[in-house]
Amino acid sequence: MIHNAIIVTPEEVIRGGSVIINNGIITNLSTSSFPSADHSDVKSFDARGNYLIPGIIDIHTDAMDVEINPRSGADFPVQVAFSELERRMCGAGITTVYHSLHLGYRDAEYMLKSKYKRKQIFEEVHQASQQSTMIHNKIHLRYEISGTDDYSLCFELIEKGCVDLFSFMDHTPGQGQYPMDKYIVMAQKRGLNKEQAIAELERKIARSKITKDQIDELTRFLLSRNIAIASHDDDSIEKVEANHAHGINICEFPITMETARRATELHMSVVGGASNVLRGGSTGGNLNVREAIENGCMNTLCSDYYPPAILYSIFMLYQQGVLSLPQAVNLATINAAKAVNIDNTTGSIEIGKAADILLINYTNGLPTVLKTIVSGNISSGYSIKQQQVFEYSNQI
Amino acid sequence: MNDLIINNASIVTAREIIKNGSVVVENGRIVEVSDSLKTNHSKMFQVIEAHGKYLLPGIIDLHTDAIDLEICPRPGADFPIEVAFRELEKRMCGVGITTVFHSIHLGSREYEKDLRSQYTRMNVFEQVFTACEKHSLINNKIHLRYEITGVDEYDLCFELVNRGYVSFFSFMDHRPTEEMLSGEKLKAFALRYRMSEDQAIAEIKERMARPVISEQKRSELIGFLKQKNLPVASHDDRTIGSIEEHHRMGIDITEFPITMEVAKRGTELKMDSIGGAANVLRGGSSLGNLSVQDAVGQGIINILCSDYYPPAILHSIFLLVKNNILSLPESVNLTSLHPAKAAKIDHLKGSIEKGKEADLLLVDYSNSIPVIHKTIVGGNISGEYSLKQTALYEYYN
Numbered sequence: 001m002i003h004n005a006i007i008v009t010p011e012e013v014i015r016g017g018s019v020i021i022n023n024g025i026i027t028n029l030s031t032s033s034f035p036s037a038d039h040s041d042v043k044s045f046d047a048r049g050n051y052l053i054p055g056i057i058d059i060h061t062d063a064m065d066v067e068i069n070p071r072s073g074a075d076f077p078v079q080v081a082f083s084e085l086e087r088r089m090c091g092a093g094i095t096t097v098y099h100s101l102h103l104g105y106r107d108a109e110y111m112l113k114s115k116y117k118r119k120q121i122f123e124e125v126h127q128a129s130q131q132s133t134m135i136h137n138k139i140h141l142r143y144e145i146s147g148t149d150d151y152s153l154c155f156e157l158i159e160k161g162c163v164d165l166f167s168f169m170d171h172t173p174g175q176g177q178y179p180m181d182k183y184i185v186m187a188q189k190r191g192l193n194k195e196q197a198i199a200e201l202e203r204k205i206a207r208s209k210i211t212k213d214q215i216d217e218l219t220r221f222l223l224s225r226n227i228a229i230a231s232h233d234d235d236s237i238e239k240v241e242a243n244h245a246h247g248i249n250i251c252e253f254p255i256t257m258e259t260a261r262r263a264t265e266l267h268m269s270v271v272g273g274a275s276n277v278l279r280g281g282s283t284g285g286n287l288n289v290r291e292a293i294e295n296g297c298m299n300t301l302c303s304d305y306y307p308p309a310i311l312y313s314i315f316m317l318y319q320q321g322v323l324s325l326p327q328a329v330n331l332a333t334i335n336a337a338k339a340v341n342i343d344n345t346t347g348s349i350e351i352g353k354a355a356d357i358l359l360i361n362y363t364n365g366l367p368t369v370l371k372t373i374v375s376g377n378i379s380s381g382y383s384i385k386q387q388q389v390f391e392y393s394n395q396i
Numbered sequence: 397m398n399d400l401i402i403n404n405a406s407i408v409t410a411r412e413i414i415k416n417g418s419v420v421v422e423n424g425r426i427v428e429v430s431d432s433l434k435t436n437h438s439k440m441f442q443v444i445e446a447h448g449k450y451l452l453p454g455i456i457d458l459h460t461d462a463i464d465l466e467i468c469p470r471p472g473a474d475f476p477i478e479v480a481f482r483e484l485e486k487r488m489c490g491v492g493i494t495t496v497f498h499s500i501h502l503g504s505r506e507y508e509k510d511l512r513s514q515y516t517r518m519n520v521f522e523q524v525f526t527a528c529e530k531h532s533l534i535n536n537k538i539h540l541r542y543e544i545t546g547v548d549e550y551d552l553c554f555e556l557v558n559r560g561y562v563s564f565f566s567f568m569d570h571r572p573t574e575e576m577l578s579g580e581k582l583k584a585f586a587l588r589y590r591m592s593e594d595q596a597i598a599e600i601k602e603r604m605a606r607p608v609i610s611e612q613k614r615s616e617l618i619g620f621l622k623q624k625n626l627p628v629a630s631h632d633d634r635t636i637g638s639i640e641e642h643h644r645m646g647i648d649i650t651e652f653p654i655t656m657e658v659a660k661r662g663t664e665l666k667m668d669s670i671g672g673a674a675n676v677l678r679g680g681s682s683l684g685n686l687s688v689q690d691a692v693g694q695g696i697i698n699i700l701c702s703d704y705y706p707p708a709i710l711h712s713i714f715l716l717v718k719n720n721i722l723s724l725p726e727s728v729n730l731t732s733l734h735p736a737k738a739a740k741i742d743h744l745k746g747s748i749e750k751g752k753e754a755d756l757l758l759v760d761y762s763n764s765i766p767v768i769h770k771t772i773v774g775g776n777i778s779g780e781y782s783l784k785q786t787a788l789y790e791y792y793n
Contacts, residue, residue: 070704070705072588076705079765080677083765083767084707087487088487088490092483092486132783190590192590279473305469306473375784380781381779382489382533382778383533383776383777384531385778
């Protein structure tokens with residue numbers, strides 16, 4: 001039992017409430033700080049007026065590949081990277097993560113220069129997810145549609161149970177994140193001259209992609225397995241409508257407000273990067289996520305490339321008066337859970353759901369995670385104090 | 397409130413492993429280390445039952461580049477420094493680092509160009525230092541990494557030291573050498589910056605020709621640092637000539653010596669010699685330099701730092717034991733007592749010994765990889781971690 005907390009549910013904030021957890025499940029929620037009923041046999045702790053919010057569900061984070069390969073060509077054991085990354089996620093308040101692993105994405109593979117084959121990474125991460133862990137670990141397969149050689153591997157990985165969320169990506173320049181002119185400017189920033197930049201652009205545009213029929217076949221296969229599907233970097237209303245017609249229900253990182261609005265009208269989950277919120281805009285000059293949220297065109301936040309960003313964004317949106325606290329919290333909890341069909345088991349502080357809960361101190365303008373509870377287990381806890389200063393000058 | 401008793405632990409001291417031992421902590425300091433259990437105690441101690449897990453001294457990391465990357469994880473994508481600081485120290489706490497020297501570069505145009513940060517270097521030093529002074533999970537210090545081509549920043553070094561920001565200083569010289577101008581090294585450089593080989597050669601020549609601060613200025617700065625009793629290191633010593641020169645100038649720490657011969661010479665000169673734990677964990681250098689496992693085995697590297705991957709230190713400690721290169725106390729010393737001595741804080745930290753600060757790690761090593769259960773800093777349980785088999789979701793199908 002956790003008592004004397006400010007509890008954030010999907011609809012309201014309960015000040016001075018308590019939560020009772022049994023076998024990893026929330027079994028009671030009370031508006032009273034100290035429920036008098038016969039809970040004396042239950043282990044309990046005092047939240048001391050701190051916030052209790054549901055654990056964060058992060059459906060898109062690229063952190064795993066960076067953790068395995070923090071520098072180009074410098075691979076670490078996948079098991080080490082996995083256990084250290086989930087520890088970091090736990091500390092950032094993420095209780096369910098969809099490790100986003102790319103496949104078919106030659107440019108990303110080229111940058112990593114990893115010794116591991118992509119298949120091996122999927123298999124080892126999946127295997128590690130099945131062991132004792134701190135948080136719930138899932139896999140988001142990000143498939144680049146120019147990776148024609150890896151098309152059949154998608155089916156194989158899905159059949160092995162290695163995929164919990166699937167997205168179609170198309171990083172071909174000339175659309176999406178990189179219109180032609182922008183691509184050329186960025187390539188020049190990397191040190192290419194204009195001719196080299198244009199040559200690289202043309203080479204990439206010329207790459208073949210899987211066919212529409214193949215996309216349909218893969219989509220049907222995923223839907224038959226009840227795996228959620230996302231599209232990535234949509235830049236037009238037509239693309240969003242076509243994706244929706246195919247049964248894709250998540251629109252990740254829409255490029256413009258219009259596409260985000262259309263996806264919202266179609267009742268899709270519309271996902272933006274929390275890094276964008278925390279930084280106050282896109283690094284690539286695309287959609288401002290905070291504005292999209294203000295306009296009601298975006299309903300889900302993910303960490304994208306900086307795991308701590310989600311928690312800070314939630315409290316920033318609340319502090320700035322963009323959303324109420326429950327609304328801000330919902331972006332990265334119940335809404336994310338709905339997108340990936342797990343809202344029946346987690347994503348909110350409600351009776352019957354898994355006790356995936358964060359105890360947050362929010363007194364100095366920045367949220368601090370005090371405890372991360374996953375299925376009732378206190379996976380991590382932190383305590384901050386003034387550290388002693390060591391003086392060099394005294395020792396001469 | 398920082399009074400603890402840790403019972404039934406395998407305590408790793410600087411010399412031995414005490415099985416089923418106990419440690420008593422009062423007011424943040426270790427007051428007793430014993431080979432028996434502590435059952436009766438007069439005061440209100442918090443008692444931790446270790447169930448035979450290892451109790452290690454907290455890791456002291458003298459060189460980690462993580463802070464700049466945490467502030468700016470992608471080129472041009474800056475985050476608030478206070479956020480980056482808090483999240484990074486939380487991560488450090490989770491990997492067993494209880495004292496960190498955040499290594500912040502100064503004077504390197506290349507690093508600045510790679511980051512494309514909105515922050516000036518001064519912003520970073522100031523804000524990181526401010527954060528270090530606040531309530532925190534671990535001990536945070538600053539290691540100033542000065543690139544000697546940064547002639548414009550020379551005076552700033554003195555100012556930062558005078559302001560009390562700097563707890564460790566190193567001199568770097570990343571000017572390329574002749575051998576970069578051809579062969580595999582040239583290819584790698586061109587690939588990295590996606591340049592043609594001609595462009596790469598022009599860039600390398602430009603970097604080779606950069607002016608550096610004069611030897612006299614360097615001596616003055618070293619004299620000033622020594623007078624402040626700050627530890628001073630050289631970086632990437634490539635030749636015996638270079639390490640001898642640094643030693644002559646009064647530098648007594650060498651970071652990342654490039655070859656075994658240079659590392660050996662550093663040891664003969666009684667310099668502390670730092671290698672990257674990332675190199676140990678990966679089983680070699682990503683750049684084709686010396687193997688730190690070999691160098692540690694020969695006793696010519698006596699300190700491990702995390703370099704660019706903070707979790708590497710903890711994993712390296714156990715890997716060196718597993719590979720029969722060192723005993724556990726020897727391996728642990730590389731990451732605690734030796735760096736404490738190099739940083740001149742061994743009177744306070746660096747080993748599980750009566751009188752020292754209670755910076756302790758409770759580590760489970762029953763499953764072939766080390767897992768930290770508690771990170772204790774100055775007697776405060778800064779981080780506690782627990783794993784379990786989490787329930788798997790059932791999808792609707």
